[in-house]
Amino acid sequence: DLAGRRLGVEWGSEGDAQARKLQKKIEGLTLRPYMAPEEALQALKDGQVDAALVDAVSALQFIGREGGVKLVGHPLTDELYVIAVRSKSHALLKAINEALAEMKEDGALARLRERWF
Known part of the structure; x- marks a missing residue:
């Protein structure tokens, strides 16, 4: 549940757009924009945000390299690269x-x- 939580997003990304839609539906959801998905994930690892909404490729690379976070739920979109x-x-x-x-x-x-x- 993201109500009252801080959500890290890559500013201007599809994740940012999806987060803005979620923000309209979830009370108290605060978006924290970052310049890159790795920055949002590092903020999650460091406890500066409660969750991060980024593309799966960036998340999997970060997890493989840094650890300390895990994927939850299902993808919100199926955007292709x-x-x-x-x-x-x-x-x-x-x-x-x-x-x-x-x-x-x-x-x-x-x-x-x-x-x-």
Whole structure:
């Protein structure tokens, strides 16, 4: 229950947007914005906030590196991460797509997920 609690968020992120929606529904929920998800998670670990709402990738990396916090509940969204290239960078886009397809096919992506997340 987040009523009357302090919630750390990455300012301007999807987590921030979701937290603002929660704040309208939960009495006494105070948002504490941070410039990066790692800062929100460190604030949680240090007891400066009661919870942090950040993306799963950042949370899992922080937990693997620092420990001291754990994931609870279920994801609020299923936002996808992307690689962006300039619209005229056709060769780069093709190379990235081919590399990702190869990594998926040979299991490298699965190994990276297992190792880092």
